[in-house]
Amino acid sequence: MAKMTPRTLSGFMELLPQPQQQMERMMQILRETYALYGFTPLDTPIIEASEVLLAKGGGETEKQIYRFQKGDADLALRFDLTVPLAKYVALHGGELSFPFRRYQIGKVYRGERAQRGRFREFYQADIDVIGDGKLDITNEAEIPSIIYQTFTRLGLKRFQIRVNNRKILNGFYAMLGLTEQSGAIMRTVDKLDKIGPDKVRDLLLSDCGLREDQAAEILKFIAITGSNAEVLAALEGYMGRHELFDTGLSELKTVVKYLADFGVPEENFAVDLTIARGLDYYTGTVYETTLLDHPEIGSVCSGGRYDNLAEYYTDRQLPGVGISIGLTRLFYVLGEQGMLNPDLPTAPADVLVLPMTEDLAPAISLSTRLRGAGVRTQLYTEQKKFKAKMNYADKIGVPYVIFLGDDEIAAGVVACKDMKTGEQTKLPFAETLDLIRSGLAEKNKGTVILE
Amino acid sequence: MAKMTPRTLSGFMELLPQPQQQMERMMQILRETYALYGFTPLDTPIIEASEVLLAKGGGETEKQIYRFQKGDADLALRFDLTVPLAKYVALHGGELSFPFRRYQIGKVYRGERAQRGRFREFYQADIDVIGDGKLDITNEAEIPSIIYQTFTRLGLKRFQIRVNNRKILNGFYAMLGLTEQSGAIMRTVDKLDKIGPDKVRDLLLSDCGLREDQAAEILKFIAITGSNAEVLAALEGYMGRHELFDTGLSELKTVVKYLADFGVPEENFAVDLTIARGLDYYTGTVYETTLLDHPEIGSVCSGGRYDNLAEYYTDRQLPGVGISIGLTRLFYVLGEQGMLNPDLPTAPADVLVLPMTEDLAPAISLSTRLRGAGVRTQLYTEQKKFKAKMNYADKIGVPYVIFLGDDEIAAGVVACKDMKTGEQTKLPFAETLDLIRSGLAEKNKGTVILE
Structure with missing residues (x-):
């Protein structure tokens, strides 16, 4: 009989038994830690109607999506766990209690260009807290604790949870009369780590069309570093000039204030005025998590506060805060770096x-x-x-x-x-x-x- | 803003938080029980190349499959966990140790006609033991123990693991000179529970073209019931007439012999000469599991021994034995029957x-x-x-x-x-x-x- 050569598609992770056991351990720790904070597990379909999944539409998403016809139906594979959550909450909202706290660990699909370490099928591990109309700032203050516990239980020590607040940024840009340009400015400032302050200044002038004095103000602002107390003190100096800024600073102070009570050591946390998160829909606290010895990996856990989870499906105002771990990529990178513990049993039996x-x-x-x-x-x-x-x-x-x-x-x-x-x-x-x-x-x- | 009405596709299970917690408990019990027997977890991609997935080709499968183009690639969603296992073992065989024991709990996709209780996306929970060239009969004898533990830990009491051996059936039909017709006969005999012996006899005569005496022999054979010892004693009467039958009987005796040592009570087990399993590729022991008070549900855990797992991918002889639980359907049916324990905590927090x-x-x-x-x-x-x-x-x-x-x-x-x-x-x-x-x-x- 002629044989078909077996193969696995490129961009799809398929592990041998021993690494699979390590991956299972990681997943189990995520499940347990998320549950410890009172999140309930959800499991939504991998396939959704394309019009539902793409209600927001546009951008990279639509190009990368796995979309196909089955009979009369126009179907697509989920490309993240946030849109299915928005659909879920809009659809079942009447039967849920708010704040609604859920975690989901599941596969998502993006038809990215295949390259080493890039996956087309990969796990995301998300948590979100969704409020009905309102959501207290304490929920934003709790997130660093969840990130800290998760990575600590996995075995990481040298990581830093970097936190900022979009209201501070938006308020600050408004002070400078730069509300319109704020998106472009944030994308430029985001490159600070890679290209340094001088090149950021050049880009602010050339690409964002800022005046010298505006660029200088921004560079001075993002140069604010130090301990949490030092950064907060420096930010106090901007108080009273814009309401949104003042609100943001007050929120950030609450987040910092409760850190110790939430069990987060100061060395694993930093206020970082340079992070903004690309997505437009974040409106309050934003989070990134970096491995101190592996900055090249980028953020391994990111998220933030948003005001309107499901605006494409419902008039109901559903603010929330959430974070996501790109588990497949994280696992891949840890393996590449030789950071997976080889001494833990991975045999099928004891x-x-x-x-x-x-x-x-x-x-x-x-x-x-x-x-x-x-x-x-x-x-x-x-x-x-x-x-x-x-x-x-x-x-x-x-x-x-x-x-x-x-x-x-x-x-x-x-x-x-x-x-x-x-x-x-x-x-x-x-x-x-x-x-x-x-x-x-x-x-x-x-x-x-x-x- | 115009809103998109949120919806979930029909045939796709999406649970509210409380039933989802019950489902999670069931999955966790399956994972733990399968692991207890020395099976290692695997997680293969949901998408495979169509030519790989359909190497066997033909039949219902091809009609129901979710298949689509992405760029130049002809892709399909897995419709079971057995074909991906065959691919996995053929592809990675050099790095595996045999017997290779794996479990996989994952979603599979079949574009069935939508109807109540039928799912297009559903979980299968499979275990398989794969040998390299040979596989000892003890592996077949162990399966009832795994089924028994799994369902007992889930909380079921009144279930029966029904076991037969295809070698006994094929040997018996060979004795009667009915090897050619054996497939048609088994499909007819499979209806015994539903239509009764008289109608089975009619169909054997009309549809299978059997003589009266052949039909009588078959009806006498499938009427063999009683305790394990009684059934085995009755089967002894056919010994020495066909080698395949004798081998099958010897295997069945081994399975029955070790039941008690494997911790399976006799009341949860029955030799049942009427079961055959539809699939052509079973060659030895076959299993079905029925809920005694809900026979209308059909088998909730089925499987058997096969001689050639991956013949479409490799010349390597890979015999195995496996079982599968259709978890989504089982969960649905248990819910319909009111059999899910409402007293266990399902809250997100304690x-x-x-x-x-x-x-x-x-x-x-x-x-x-x-x-x-x-x-x-x-x-x-x-x-x-x-x-x-x-x-x-x-x-x-x-x-x-x-x-x-x-x-x-x-x-x-x-x-x-x-x-x-x-x-x-x-x-x-x-x-x-x-x-x-x-x-x-x-x-x-x-x-x-x-x-």
């Missing part, structure tokens, strides 16, 4: 049971007991030489192998080999179980990311 | 913290402590009347509400209300935490399915 008797009943019963005790157990019964069996155990990386022969059965013990130390014990079941459990607890102690 | 002070710092610190202790905590800070806040707590179904006012802070206690009993305590943090933890353990005791 114990491999090798029967050494003709009758398999004792080995099967033993496996059933181990599973009953919560130990992930694989029973290996293929007709192979002993050496081949041990090679298999080595290759899958199983931490323990249990042998059960007539001698052990007669003596009421099991032979258990720790595959890492090579140590072999012959103990009764209960003691072997204790040994395995404490060993597993030790082996599973580490975090999935090593830094 | 505790809702209501600050009663101007300064939120004490309430935020308390929330941080609760989260640090693993209690899912939502901090509620919206400016609402007390009654509105309590209504919110009621609506989301949170088990505990904690109030923190100046009095409590001064006294070093927290006020905690059990929303079910209405009982309110004022105790120090540690005691309140104990109370919440033991209460949650109690509330989470039940199974997700009630029967």
Whole structure:
């Protein structure tokens, strides 16, 4: 028979079992941490009607979208989790309680140009808090805590949550009479890290059409750095000149004020007046998260406050705040940087049971007991030489192998080999179980990311 | 602004938060149970090249598939998890260890005619064990144990795992000289439950072209019922007439022999000579699982042994055994039957913290402590009347509400209300935490399915 050469599409991540187990650990930590903050899991369809998904329309999105006809229906694959959330809240709003706090971890699709490290199918891991008409600033203050816990539980230490407030920026530009140009200015200022202040000034003059004095004001403003207290003090100097600015500063002060109570260490947090987030719809606090030793990766968790989640679907005012982690890309980058902990167990099982008797009943019963005790157990019964069996155990990386022969059965013990130390014990079941459990607890102690 | 009416496509399940939490519990139980048996999680792309996905070609599949063009690429959404597994093993086989045991829980797509309870996007939850060239019969004997554990952990009691062996059927039809007609006969016999033996006989004569004596032999054969021991004894009577039959009977005896050691009670298991599974590629043990009180649902977990997983992609002989649960449909049916446990917590949080002070710092610190202790905590800070806040707590179904006012802070206690009993305590943090933890353990005791 002619064979079809199997392949996986480029831009689609397909992991081998061991990295997949690491990815599963990361997902599980995200689920647990998001749940700890009172977010409920949602799971919306991957396919939506194109007109629903593209209600906002325009831009890069429409070019990259996977869109197709099925029968009479014009369908598309979701390109993010925010539009489906807007649809969900607009559609089911009557049955939800607000503030509505949901997380969703799911695949999204963008037909980007294929290149290394760029994915067309990738996981986003989002949380959002949606208010009905209003939403208290405390929700914005809580987000850094969620980011901090998530990355800490994953094992990262040297990361920084950078926070700004769009009201401060918009108020500041309004003071300078630059409201119209604010979008172009923010995009230019966003390049500060890459091109430096002199080139930013040039672009502000040439591309944004600013006067020298306006550009100087902006450079002075974005040069405000230091501790949170220092930055806030410097911002106080602009108070009283524009209402929006004053509101923004008051919000930012609230966010900073509660940081310690939310358990966020000051070293993992910084007010950063240069960040704005590209999306037009952010209206208050905005967030970026960078790995201090890997600034080239860019932000690994971003988001912000918006005033109108679902304006394309409903007249209902639905303000919210949310963040998103691009999980597939993050996982890829961590792997590239060698930051995934190789010592955590990734085997399909904790114990491999090798029967050494003709009758398999004792080995099967033993496996059933181990599973009953919560130990992930694989029973290996293929007709192979002993050496081949041990090679298999080595290759899958199983931490323990249990042998059960007539001698052990007669003596009421099991032979258990720790595959890492090579140590072999012959103990009764209960003691072997204790040994395995404490060993597993030790082996599973580490975090999935090593830094 | 003109609004787009939000909608979700018909045939696509989109759950409200409370049922979604029940669905998440079911998925988590499947993940844990599959892992307990030493299966590793996989996650393959939802989109594949059409030629890869349709390498086998033909039939209903091709009509139902979501297939589309993107640029030059002819793409399709997976319609099951077996073909992607075959591709995966053929593609990555050199880096896998065999037997290769994987589970996958993922969405698949079939453009079926929309009707109540039929889904176009639905979860399948599959496990497969793949051998390299050979695969020991013990793997087939282990499957009923996995099915039993899975459904028991979900909370089902009155279910039956029905098992047959295709070698017995094919050997038996060969004895009667009916190898050619065996497919048609099996499809007819499969209707026994619905139409009864007389009509099966009629169809065997009219549609399958059998002689009276052949039809009589078949009816006698499929009338073999009783305990496992009785059925096996009756089958012994056919021994020695066809090699394939003898092999199949020997395999079936092995499956039955180890049932008790695998922890499967006899009442949840039955040898059933009428089941065959439609798919042509099953070659050994086949499985169906029915709910005894809901036979109309049909099989909720099916599968079997096959000899050649990836014959369209590789010359390598890859025999395997696997089962699949149609999770979305199962969840839908359980909901329709009122079998989902309404008493298990489905709130986004375990505790809702209501600050009663101007300064939120004490309430935020308390929330941080609760989260640090693993209690899912939502901090509620919206400016609402007390009654509105309590209504919110009621609506989301949170088990505990904690109030923190100046009095409590001064006294070093927290006020905690059990929303079910209405009982309110004022105790120090540690005691309140104990109370919440033991209460949650109690509330989470039940199974997700009630029967």
